[in-house]
Amino acid sequence: MPIRFEKVSHVYSDGSPFTYAALKEIDLEIAEGKLTAIIGATGSGKSTLVQHLNALLLPSNGKVEVLDRIISSDEKPTKLKSLRKDVGLVFQFPEYQLFEETILKDVAFGPKNFEFTEEEANAKAKKALAMVNIDPSYYEKSPLDLSGGQKRRVAIAGILAMDPKIIVLDEPTAGLDPQGAKAMMELFKELNTKYGKTIIIVSHDMEHVFNYCDDVVVLEHGSVRCHLSVDQFFKDSKWCEELHIIPPFVIQAKQMLKAKGIEIMADVKTVDDLAYEIAKKVKN
Amino acid sequence: MGSFTLGKYLPLNSCIHKLDPRAKIIAMLIVLIAIFLPAGWLGYGLIALCVVSLIFLAKLSLKFVLKAMKPMMFMMVFLLVVNIFVIKTGFVIVSLGSFAIYSDAFIQTLYIVVRLVLMIMITTALTATTKPLDLTLGIEDLLKPFARFKVPSHEIAMLISIALRFIPDLIEETQRIMKAQTSRGVDLKEGKLKEKIMAILSLIVPLFVSAFQRAEDLANAMEARGYAPGAARTRYKVLKMERNDYILLAASGALVIALIILSIL
Ligand SMILES: Nc1ncnc2c1ncn2[C@@H]1O[C@H](COP(=O)(O)OP(=O)(O)OP(=O)(O)O)[C@@H](O)[C@H]1O
Ligand SMILES: [Mg+2]
Numbered sequence: 001m002p003i004r005f006e007k008v009s010h011v012y013s014d015g016s017p018f019t020y021a022a023l024k025e026i027d028l029e030i031a032e033g034k035l036t037a038i039i040g041a042t043g044s045g046k047s048t049l050v051q052h053l054n055a056l057l058l059p060s061n062g063k064v065e066v067l068d069r070i071i072s073s074d075e076k077p078t079k080l081k082s083l084r085k086d087v088g089l090v091f092q093f094p095e096y097q098l099f100e101e102t103i104l105k106d107v108a109f110g111p112k113n114f115e116f117t118e119e120e121a122n123a124k125a126k127k128a129l130a131m132v133n134i135d136p137s138y139y140e141k142s143p144l145d146l147s148g149g150q151k152r153r154v155a156i157a158g159i160l161a162m163d164p165k166i167i168v169l170d171e172p173t174a175g176l177d178p179q180g181a182k183a184m185m186e187l188f189k190e191l192n193t194k195y196g197k198t199i200i201i202v203s204h205d206m207e208h209v210f211n212y213c214d215d216v217v218v219l220e221h222g223s224v225r226c227h228l229s230v231d232q233f234f235k236d237s238k239w240c241e242e243l244h245i246i247p248p249f250v251i252q253a254k255q256m257l258k259a260k261g262i263e264i265m266a267d268v269k270t271v272d273d274l275a276y277e278i279a280k281k282v283k284n
Numbered sequence: 285m286g287s288f289t290l291g292k293y294l295p296l297n298s299c300i301h302k303l304d305p306r307a308k309i310i311a312m313l314i315v316l317i318a319i320f321l322p323a324g325w326l327g328y329g330l331i332a333l334c335v336v337s338l339i340f341l342a343k344l345s346l347k348f349v350l351k352a353m354k355p356m357m358f359m360m361v362f363l364l365v366v367n368i369f370v371i372k373t374g375f376v377i378v379s380l381g382s383f384a385i386y387s388d389a390f391i392q393t394l395y396i397v398v399r400l401v402l403m404i405m406i407t408t409a410l411t412a413t414t415k416p417l418d419l420t421l422g423i424e425d426l427l428k429p430f431a432r433f434k435v436p437s438h439e440i441a442m443l444i445s446i447a448l449r450f451i452p453d454l455i456e457e458t459q460r461i462m463k464a465q466t467s468r469g470v471d472l473k474e475g476k477l478k479e480k481i482m483a484i485l486s487l488i489v490p491l492f493v494s495a496f497q498r499a500e501d502l503a504n505a506m507e508a509r510g511y512a513p514g515a516a517r518t519r520y521k522v523l524k525m526e527r528n529d530y531i532l533l534a535a536s537g538a539l540v541i542a543l544i545i546l547s548i549l
Contacts, residue, residue: 081469084468084469091467096460096493097461097468099490109468113470113471114469159468
């Protein structure tokens with residue numbers, strides 16, 4: 001079943017001089033089994049929105065439906081733990097959450113909190129570490145001795161090890177090198193297609209949104225500006241123009257070609273495909 | 285932790301906000317001295333009146349100031365319990381067999397509580413109306429005369445301003461790590477002792493790591509911009525005492541004199 005936001009508002013520090021309405025009556029339905037991107041300018045409420053998914057933040061008004069559960073402002077916190085196993089949330093710069101002596105222990109920390117035995121937790125941790133490409137030779141090292149990118153991968157493994165049904169990632173590739181970021185996005189795509197996980201990614205990178213995501217939700221000043229499939233979103237150049245987004249390279253190339261009188265209708269994603277389409281066009 | 289108001293600056297627009305930080309610091313110190321004079325209930329009433337009108341002038345809500353007391357609640361209750369067992373003077377209020385509660389236990393506790401409450405109120409009135417940076421500027425200036433006795437006034441001020449500067453960051457960081465670990469199934473409120481220790485550890489270790497990281501980054505950034513502790517620096521903001529500042533000083537001086545007279549009488 002889909003994730004549903006109904007008239008969800010969130011007000012920070014209500015009743016103090018610092019009060020701020022970060023979300024305003026959000027109505028949103030995120031499809032199950034898809035890879036959805038959430039984009040928007042900084043401060044538009046993306047992080048606030050995703051923290052409602054595992055009830056780290058409760059709506060000030062309205063309700064969120066996730067996996068048969070309803071999260072509203074009067075939710076009892078005791079019932080939330082099992083929700084957090086099913087909705088894994090990876091924060092912006094998750095490397096700051098590492099604390100155990102060894103990498104394996106740190107990744108097994110999550111499953112252990114959710115009542116898995118030591119062996120089960122370790123098995124899950126090893127599987128998750130393999131997914132993020134951390135070699136077994138690292139298992140007994142301290143997570144603090146890793147490079148930034150490796151730390152990030154270990155931290156993400158810490159959430160994957162809980163085997164959540166829904167995985168939410170807040171800017172997972174921020175600050176990674178292009179190669180690392182690409183590998184990361186490919187991992188999420190694989191989790192989505194191979195393991196059927198519903199994945200929600202907050203991102204600023206249009207190339208990633210274009211190449212890996214199915215749907216896109218645009219937030220603006222705490223409201224949903226639009227919610228479209230990625231193909232529709234980029235097909236119509238008005239969205240990128242209105243939102244001041246620089247479109248992905250392939251789309252830019254297509255637009256330039258169109259201006260020169262070569263219109264390519266097919267939905268191409270990669271430079272190779274584009275080249276192929278151009279060649280086809282030129283031959284005809 | 286959003287309700288944590290002790291030491292928080294509130295950006296309002298009042299005549300108290302505009303006062304010179306030096307005047308405010310001195311006035312606060314004077315009032316603190318007044319609070320410790322044994323002037324009896326009348327004296328406390330007088331101080332309370334002054335402090336409350338100050339808070340009123342600063343446009344602070346009493347609720348905000350009272351919220352700052354929350355962390356002290358536990359201490360006050362603890363004090364009362366200790367006093368109930370220790371103080372055996374005054375008249376008996378309740379007696380349960382060989383154990384009796386005396387009136388002085390309450391009166392003594394009340395004395396201390398009133399002092400504490402007044403102290404918190406006056407310090408909150410200072411910190412809520414003065415930007416941390418102005419506060420340290422004020423401290424630096426007030427410490428300058430002691431440079432003769434090798435008191436490193438600039439370094440002390442820099443230390444304080446850096447510490448103050450990082451309090452909100454650390455609170456934010458703590459909240460962030462707490463949320464991240466909660467997402468991994470940590471329950472800070474419930475669970476067995478062992479789980480609780482683990483939960484606290486999962487919070488403290490990352491907090492320390494990032495605090496050290498920040499400290500190092502800051503030190504490097506300061507050095508890269510040519511900061512040297514002893515070197516002469518110009519100031520962006522120059523403090524200047526005005527009429528209202530002198531009025532504040534005079535008023536607090538008058539208060540302490542009144543209290544001294546009350547305690548002698
Ligand atoms: N704890 C808080 N207290 C008060 N206001 C907050 C708090 N957290 C966020 N805000 C405010 O809410 C708004 C939305 O914040 P949010 O973190 O959701 O933005 P974002 O879209 O994730 O931005 P970014 O792309 O920079 O991460 C911001 O204007 C921010 O200042
Ligand atoms: Mg964010």
